[in-house]
Amino acid sequence: MNRLLTYLFRMALAAILAFITLPLVVVVAASFSPTSAVTFLPSEWTLQWYTALWDSRWLDPFLLSVELAVIVSLASGLLGVLGAYSVAYARCPGHTAIMAFLLSPMSVPQIVKGVAIVLFLSSIGLYDLLGTPGLVMAHIILTLPYVVRMAATAMFGFDKRLDRAARILGASVTQRIRYVLLPLIRSGLFSGMTFAFIISFNNIPLSVFLVRPGQTTLPITVINHLEYSLDPVLAAVNVASLLFILGAIILFEKIGGFSAQFHGGSK
């Protein structure tokens, strides 16, 4: 009976994993297809679609998306850690209300947010901010809740006696933040920033309102291309983005070490 349950459980697990990964396998296979129709398991293999990516038509949107994701994750990280500090660590007056406010963008549909930002910018006469500045602002609003949430969780779990210990050893408030608080919440902060990076890099529903013609992000370029043709170059773009995101996650993990276990002595 127990063995049957284990067996069924493993089957279910395999099915779920297959459901998640199979579309990716199809995309990867299609990206090597020689015909311009997308086929799964092509008879011949080619790298022509990848070489086709080396073109400003794809490179420019890619660079814009990278620039955006880098700026957004850094800015969200900085703002998020400041927000989390006052809300979760210093427990400023009204901290629960402020926390709810900081998290609120999560509960507004992105399309609504996009429309609202466009209307707001044009109604105050800052229509020129559409394009990169508008995208940066919008993406920060979108990703800040993730960073705040992760950094705040890390700070809630911070043992304040460590702060007292540092204090009696003569550490000023900036020294305590630099040498004790930040290193101990680093993994939480960096996992939040990783979310911000990925969300910004992949975003469509919000970006679509804010890009300027001829200056679009990579996902928007893919969507635009898709309207006219469905060819393996899209599969190649997706595989390339996938590898890029993977590389970014590994880099964040190397710096932030969010999967590493701390040598935690005191609880």
Place this chain on the structure above:
Amino acid sequence: MTTIDIELLSVSKQFGANRIVDDISLAIPKGKFVSILGPSGCGKTTTLNMIAGFEAPSSGQIRIRGRDQEGVPPEARKIGLVFQNYALFPHMTVAQNVGFGLKMQGRPREEIADGVSRALKSVRLEGFEDRYPKELSGGQQQRVAVARAIAPSPSVLLLDEPLSNLDLKLREAMRVELKEIQEDLGMTFIYVTHDQEEAMAMSDRIIVMQGGVVAQEGAPTAIYGRPRTSFVADFIGKSNILPASAETGTDRNLKVSLGAGKAVLTAARGDDVAPDKVRFCCIRPEAVRLADAAGALDEPANRLTGTIQKVVNLGAYLEARMLVDGGITLKSMIRSTRLEKLSAGCRVDLAIAHSAVQLLEQ
């Protein structure tokens, strides 16, 4: 003349309507091991936090090395603190933990390394520099915490129940070591604990606190031998505390009646208790002796007879409960070579020295 390191002048601390510390005055001499002893909720930790600067007194003044500390934050007080849970920095190695205080002072690298190795040497933890706190046992973490606190050479070290998380054997070993460290460094130690044995074993001076006030202050032997209140007598060591009232007396002795008034004991006159104020008397269990063993007593003693009600053999000595004629019950600790002869129901002759009957007001 002794220098005073830390001075509390009528310090009080109030949280709402709750007076946690009530008008305490203390003077802690330099280079001494002083314990603040009391049950939980007596205000000892609050007192420590006020000395450290984590809490401000509601009234009164705290002076460190002669300077008023009002408005001086903990980071500027230059005192060390060992926490109950050690509070070691989990992301730093032992060397980084111990060197933290020197690093915050902006000392050069060699000086930090020097201070770290000196501090680790005095807690006998050389060779552990590159370990992380998680990789150490409780006792080793405790030593790191002490080393970290002494590395910047503060003149005063505060210790907040530092041994309470260790097992009994280790605790007893650490008592001796802490005392040795303190003597080696000549540092003033203020040791907060609820464990009277710990306080007795290490201190030059004990401050017993109860309900936010100082119940008694003095050398360990003085506090044990001449407790001033029944609380102190009960809290420090074991004791028989019996309601008592004074009968007749001379300059040197006072007869007191105990229990229902059928038992009368003679007590050597203490220094301060007026006869009409006597409410209790305290007799330490080891002062209740068998009369034949007390033959060597070279001081006047009360002679009593009683019946043993219960005996517990603890190896080195016997713990016995006696029903003394006249209706009082006494706990007694008997060290005798003929222990095996005593058992429940035995009639015994007892002797209690006059000087061992301590009179108490409250």
